[in-house]
Amino acid sequence: MQDAERKLLSLLLPEGLLEYFDIIEVIQRDKQLHIHLDEKNIVSSGYENIKLESKGFMPSAEISDFPIRGQKVTLHVRRRRWTVIDTGKIITRDWNLVRQGARMTTEFGIFLKGIFG
Template sequence: MKHKEVPNKYEFFASFFLPNGMLDWFDIVRIEEETNDGTKKFDGFFSTILHIYLDERDNREGETLGLVPNGFTEPTTIKDYPIRDRKVILHVRRRRYKDADGRSIILNHYPLKSDGTELSVEFGVFLKDDPR
């Protein structure tokens, strides 16, 4: 059995339920559970909806780039694997920075969504490979 040191037990546990590598780039800032009234298309199957809110970590490589944090982008909504009869929606905010000229920039581009969908990459591959 592989043993791994875990600085945060909750992050270790959450890593089993979130897309691969998500906690390398983002912090969980809030989790909400919403009772599903079943009125949304294709949502009637799920009794509740789990909303997981994630903010990008400050992953700058030192201050040599001269970038200053400048808030977050509007959240991107990503549908992920259901967890225990709960539809899962990730709300991901990317970190913005200002450069020395005052322009707003985003540093990294992560593979968060499957091309042309609102699904996480892993969930999109899973559904694409489904032989139905």
């Protein structure tokens, strides 16, 4: 992705999203914008020295975000999961801080849905 495109997208999407997620698909229909995102295959901190294997994704979560140019926006986010090769344990990134931000975005999205119907 070129710098200008990345900068524009970073201004339209929640802050920091492009650091951890790739945009997989964008679907526009009926004044709605659906943006599908997959977590990048970047090992979570604390696991850098452990052998991990990416094992796909958790089920998609839908988050309502701020409208873009009069269109309701839904982010379809798939979190990645890894298997610790030595133990078989499944791990995911700790998103506690990200979730707190997502909750605020979701609450504001619900508020905006009430305004725009």
